[in-house]
Amino acid sequence: MNRRSALKSKENIKKAALEAFSKYGYNGASMRMIAHEAGISVGGLYLYFKNKEELCLFLIKEKLNEFSKNAQIIFENVEDPIEAISRYINMSIEYAKRHREFIITQTRDQGFTFGMDIKREFFEDQKKLIKNIIQQGIDKGLFRPLDAFEVTKVIMGVIRGYILSFVMDPDNVFDAEYCCELILKGLLKENP
Amino acid sequence: MNRRSALKSKENIKKAALEAFSKYGYNGASMRMIAHEAGISVGGLYLYFKNKEELCLFLIKEKLNEFSKNAQIIFENVEDPIEAISRYINMSIEYAKRHREFIITQTRDQGFTFGMDIKREFFEDQKKLIKNIIQQGIDKGLFRPLDAFEVTKVIMGVIRGYILSFVMDPDNVFDAEYCCELILKGLLKENP
DNA sequence: AGTTCACATGAACAGACGTTCAGCACTTAA
DNA sequence: TTAAGTGCTGAACGTCTGTTCATGTGAACT
Numbered sequence: 280m281n282r283r284s285a286l287k288s289k290e291n292i293k294k295a296a297l298e299a300f301s302k303y304g305y306n307g308a309s310m311r312m313i314a315h316e317a318g319i320s321v322g323g324l325y326l327y328f329k330n331k332e333e334l335c336l337f338l339i340k341e342k343l344n345e346f347s348k349n350a351q352i353i354f355e356n357v358e359d360p361i362e363a364i365s366r367y368i369n370m371s372i373e374y375a376k377r378h379r380e381f382i383i384t385q386t387r388d389q390g391f392t393f394g395m396d397i398k399r400e401f402f403e404d405q406k407k408l409i410k411n412i413i414q415q416g417i418d419k420g421l422f423r424p425l426d427a428f429e430v431t432k433v434i435m436g437v438i439r440g441y442i443l444s445f446v447m448d449p450d451n452v453f454d455a456e457y458c459c460e461l462i463l464k465g466l467l468k469e470n471p
Numbered sequence: 472m473n474r475r476s477a478l479k480s481k482e483n484i485k486k487a488a489l490e491a492f493s494k495y496g497y498n499g500a501s502m503r504m505i506a507h508e509a510g511i512s513v514g515g516l517y518l519y520f521k522n523k524e525e526l527c528l529f530l531i532k533e534k535l536n537e538f539s540k541n542a543q544i545i546f547e548n549v550e551d552p553i554e555a556i557s558r559y560i561n562m563s564i565e566y567a568k569r570h571r572e573f574i575i576t577q578t579r580d581q582g583f584t585f586g587m588d589i590k591r592e593f594f595e596d597q598k599k600l601i602k603n604i605i606q607q608g609i610d611k612g613l614f615r616p617l618d619a620f621e622v623t624k625v626i627m628g629v630i631r632g633y634i635l636s637f638v639m640d641p642d643n644v645f646d647a648e649y650c651c652e653l654i655l656k657g658l659l660k661e662n663p
Numbered sequence: 664a665g666t667t668c669a670c671a672t673g674a675a676c677a678g679a680c681g682t683t684c685a686g687c688a689c690t691t692a693a
Numbered sequence: 694t695t696a697a698g699t700g701c702t703g704a705a706c707g708t709c710t711g712t713t714c715a716t717g718t719g720a721a722c723t
Contacts, residue, residue, distance in 0.1 A: 306498030429649040440632025457621040465657025
């Protein structure tokens with residue numbers, strides 16, 4: 280039963296840890312539990328990750344980087360601000376759907392305060408990207424002359440809200456299309 | 472040091488528990504910690520609450536009821552759908568500001584899955600209230616003919632997003648006014 | 664003074680936790 | 694055949710957890 284590939288083991292641990300953290304939160308998930316699910320011994324975990332904290336931070340970093348790459352691709356390749364915002368919202372929502380487990384991790388336990396520095400940096404970067412697009416839209420006369428920074432915060436809020444909705448009630452989550460529609464055109468019929 | 476009022480003790484426990492759950496999450500907050508902060512012994516806690524779970528659920532119920540009452544007052548007293556939606560969004564955000572600690576509790580640990588039944592019921596109720604207002608707005612020709620249910624979900628998403636933003640980054644949270652503005656009028660200049 | 668009773672204590676218990684480490688199993692190289 | 698080295702094991706350690714319970718305290722009654 281020995282001499283399995285170390286790479287495979289690490290992959291198993293990552294997968295098991297993600298699932299455990301997702302299901303039970305940081306404190307709720309135990310190293311024993313993760314080890315068992317990864318098909319490895321408790322001690323084995325410590326061959327690949329210094330401790331529980333490092334294991335959790337590793338997963339967070341990995342996922343944030345994945346998302347950032349997706350966002351970069353959109354903003355590099357799409358010129359039209361309206362299209363870019365739509366694509367970003369859609370991408371975020373799709374990403375949330377695909378990586379629900381990761382997102383759940385972030386809404387529990389130490390989840391959110393854990394690795395706060397990394398996350399803050401991540402959100403700051405995202406904020407800059409969106410604000411930039413919004414400002415472009417305003418400058419081009421496509422968007423109403425709102426405060427780009429405030430709008431950015433609201434839009435990021437909406438996306439975060441989607442994530443929370445998903446966690447609360449995964450079968451009854453709002454449509455990405457409607458989300459874009461509402462943000463772009465608003466609720467009111469008359470546009471003064 | 473004895474013979475203090477039981478009412479006062481329970482109040483102290485509630486306050487200490489709320490703070491502890493807020494700071495450290497459900498698993499992270501210990502009964503010892505809560506007892507110490509409440510100025511009571513560990514055993515004393517169990518005179519007022521059956522166990523940790525019940526203590527936490529009690530706090531959740533209390534806050535949800537508070538919020539529900541606020542919402543009811545708005546929807547009972549405001550006729551105009553536009554006004555009602557604005558007031559609801561503002562009230563939610565104000566409530567979040569005032570009860571930040573409670574909200575933080577909900578984003579951690581077991582926080583969200585904890586007492587899921589109560590919360591789901593709460594959110595269902597809120598959803599119905601909002602959907603009702605949106606539908607009225609559509610029927611009266613004030614809002615664009617969107618799917619009221621989908622719009623409701625987005626709006627609730629925005630509010631939840633605000634809450635998350637608040638937890639992530641309390642000093643840099645978006646303005647309630649802008650939130651209403653964006654939801655009502657949208658981002659686009661031209662309204663087709 | 665004696666009894667009652669609500670309020671309160673904190674040591675003790677059983678179990679779970681993260682982490683460590685002496686040692687095993689197997690492959691590879693000498 | 695031996696030695697080195699990698700991958701891994703799981704009992705053991707110390708610490709913390711939620712919960713219990715025999716015991717205490719003092720005000721309010723008879």
